[in-house]
Structures are given as C-alpha cells and as structure tokens.
Amino acid sequence: MIRAFAILIALALPAAAQEESIVVGLSQSSVSITTDFVGSEILVYGAVRRDAPAPTEDPLEVIVTVEGPATPIIVRKKERRVGIWINRDKVRIGSAPTFYAIATTGALGDILSETEDLRHRITIPSVIRAIGISSEAEDAPQFVEALMRIRQSEGRYRVNEHAVDLDEQTLFRADVELPADLTEGDYRVRIFLTRDGRVVDTIDRTIFVRKAGLERFLYTMSREQSALYGLLSLALAVLAGWGASTIFRLIRP
C-alpha cells in the first residue's frame, strides 16, 4: 500500500512540479512619493531554477509586467456641432490600470500565444476590462483604442520589447521606469516564463507606492478633514497677501 502510494507520488511529481520555475528579486518593494519625487526605476532581476537540464527545442523567453491600480474610465469623443467641438458619445470602461509597462525578451507576438494572453491578461488590450461596451456607442472598440493611444502618449502605458536581458537561458534582469506622474496604490509586478508561446511559470510581487511626508499629510487632510484643509488654504492665501503688501510697504518709502 505504502509502496503503491510512493509510486503514485513519484509519477505525479514531474507533472505537478514545473520543470522550470522563477526565483525573483525586486530592487525595492515600496516607492515613496515625496515632494521632490521625479519618478523611480525598479530593477526586476531573477533566475530560472531547473530540476532537470533545460529543454533545448524552444528558447526560453521572459515577460515582465508592472501594473498600477485600476480605475473605471469614461472615454468621450468630441464631434463638431454648430461649428464647435463638443463631447458627444461616451463609453464607460469597467477597469483600466493607471499605469502598465511590459518588458520582454522578444517580440510579444512571437513569444506569447493568444490563448495564453487571454488566460493571463498580459498585453495592454487584454488587461483593459471593457465588457459590454458595444451597446454604449457606435464603433465602441475605437474608444478602447483611443484610451490606449492617449495613455501611451502620456507614458502611462509602455511596451518595451527586447528590454529584458536573459543570460545563459537562466539569469534575467529588467529595468522598469516609473514616471513622475505616479498614482498612489499597489503596483503588481508579474514575471512570466514562456516557451513556444506557452507560459511555463509565473510569479507575482507587489510594490507599494505611497505618498509620504508632506504629500501624505496634505492629501489625507484634504480627504478626511476637507473643511480644515479649505480653511488652511485660505489662511495661507490671506497671510501671503497681507505679508506681501506689508513687506513691500516697508521696503518702499
């Protein structure tokens, strides 16, 4: 009985445990947004652990994604009405990340199959959740395309193919730049190993992006004690106005 069980486990093991798995490190697990914040660079590095020699038929590929907190978004389209451009149609997109960066070892189309992309939500179009939008406007897909186009031009969505270095099919590293206009929240870092378009292993890490110091204090106050915050803004304005006129009166005879 025991022997039979042992054989069963021995048979199951190779299938259950992956042949290749990821070991990963991040240069930092938190980012503080302070007044002088100008963006940050996250180094994602790691290695591929193997229980058996590496398969030789297809090369190993690595995909690194960094995803900021998601929010619902309304995309509006301007149209000309009586000579002026005004917002007409709108499409509500259920959830889109405020930031999304992909770095890979090769062209995404080559190293990731469509089914795997749909399952793991890796590319930008698959990470945006736009379900049931077709009823909201004619040609709804162009609203999603516009969202991606605008966010890409703002540097919020980035695709860097060939930006991951992979040495000896084992060691990899990628630098992901976080822009200065960063939204607070939990940033999910995912690493995918693929062979022949198939995801072999994946791992998740979180980077905590938080306002710190004065930024934290002011933001919290504006949300939780908005009346006090408003009065503080006014006090500052009155004081500055009075201060300026007093100082210049003293300077000027």
Place this chain on the structure above:
Amino acid sequence: MQMYLPIAEVSINALLVLGLGGIVGFMSGMFGVGGGFLITPLLFFIGIPPAVAVATGANQVVASSVSGVLAQMKRKAVDFRMGMVLQAGGLIGSAVGIWVFARLAVLGQVDLFVQLSYVLFLGTIGAMMLQESIRALRRAKKPGAPIKRAHVHTWVHRLPFKMKFRASGLYISVLPPMMIGAGVGFLSAIMGVGGGFIMVPAMIYLLGMPTKVVVGTSLFQIIFVSAFTTLAHAMTSGTVDIMLALLLILGGVVGAQFGARIGVRLRAEQLRILLALLVIAVSVKVGTELVLTPNEPFSLQVMGAE
C-alpha cells in the same frame, strides 16, 4: 526643479509655476485685476487637471485680492457697505455655480462650459473695454470736447429697496448690486476667476459708482466670494491643491508689486487698452480651440478608484 503636487497628482516644474504666478501677478498689479482669467487657462496649458486648476485658481485670487484691498484701504477707496451688498448676491451666485459645476462634471461638459464662458465673457468685456478706452484716448487728445455727465439717471435708479452708499455717494436700490454680485459669484465658481473684469465695468456703467472706489470695492467683495468658492470646492470635490496655490501665490504677490510700480507710470487709457487687448487675446485663444479640429478627439475621465 520638479515638484509632485499632492492633489493634482502630477509632477510640475516649480520654477515654471512660480514664473507663471509672477507674470500673472505683474499683470494684476499693473491693471488692478485679480488675474484669475489668465491663471486658470495657463494651468490647463501646463497639464493641471481642469477641476484642480479652477479650484486652485480661486484660492490664488484670494491672496491677490487681499493684497490689493490692503493697498486700496489706505487710500480709503473701499465702499464696505456696497461690498457687503454685492457679497450677499455673490454667495448665492457662487453656491449655484458650484452646483452647476458638479452637474456639468457628471455630463462631461465642464470643459465646454468653461471654454464658452471664457470666450463669451472675456470677448464681450474685452471688446467693450477696448472701444471705451479708445474713445477716452481720442477725447483726451481733443480738449474742449463735451465730457459725459457723471451722474445719469437710468432705470437702475427707479427700483425699490433703496440704500445710501456714502463712500460711493449713491442712493440706489440694493437689487442691481446684488444681481451683479450673483453673476460674478457664479462665474467665479465656474471659471475659477475673481470676476473683477466684469465687476469693475458693471459698477461704473450700471451702478454709476465713482471710479476711485470701484477697484477697492470690487477687490473687497472678490476676497469673500473666491474664499467661499475655494472652501466649497475643497469640501465638495477636494480639488484645491495647496502646494500649487502656494507656488502661484508666492510668484503672484512679488509680481504684483512690480506690476503696480510700472502701472503708475502708464496713463489710465493706455493701461485699459493693454488690458482689453490681453482679455481679447485670451478669449480668442480659447475660442480657436473650440473651433479648430482637435488632434485628439477623444478624452479620458478617470472615475473614482474601485
């Protein structure tokens, strides 16, 4: 010097904002206006979200009006009683404006409404001011031309609820000043401006107030309306960015003092022509954006995080 703004959630160049504040302060010191009509579109231009620009602009107007009123008070050029009456109307107008602003935000038409207000009001006021100041300049060149009577009785003087305004030397109904106050309060909430550019001509031409008390009284009233607007925006939408306001104010108060020195050397008519041209330029700039085909017809509005 980059700086991350806690409410706007964008990183801006602090020196650029100080400079903008300084330039606008310079203009406001020279012309005796709050400068909100310049600040708000300039903030749009450097990438501050419109809602934050409007609310923070109102906060900046508080600072420049306090500075201005203190200078005018020394000259006894503030009609406090008139200021209070304008005020009563102003608070009503401002409250309505904030409500409309919130409704428009839901409809996605804030930008359009703000832009249209700019084109309409700045365009009209600018054109009127230009016409009037050119006429005044011509008259000044032709001595002996008939001078307009200072006190003309119009329909304004036949309304009920009359009140004495000693500093202005007026005995008129409280209704017109209240209506003017309400209109300006409304604009202040929608456009993030103090409304001096509308208030000043309205006081002169509609109420017949003497020019010497007009600027001080208008500034006095604007302090309270823009303070109310700032507070209301802070409490309803949380869009006042205190760091952005601080930078604008610091640049502004210094610029205003230099502007005031230059302003003294120029003639009143020349000043008014320059101001009129500036107002018209802003209105044309905003107007062309409405008419020209945009590079990107789509726009994003981020909803609250889930």
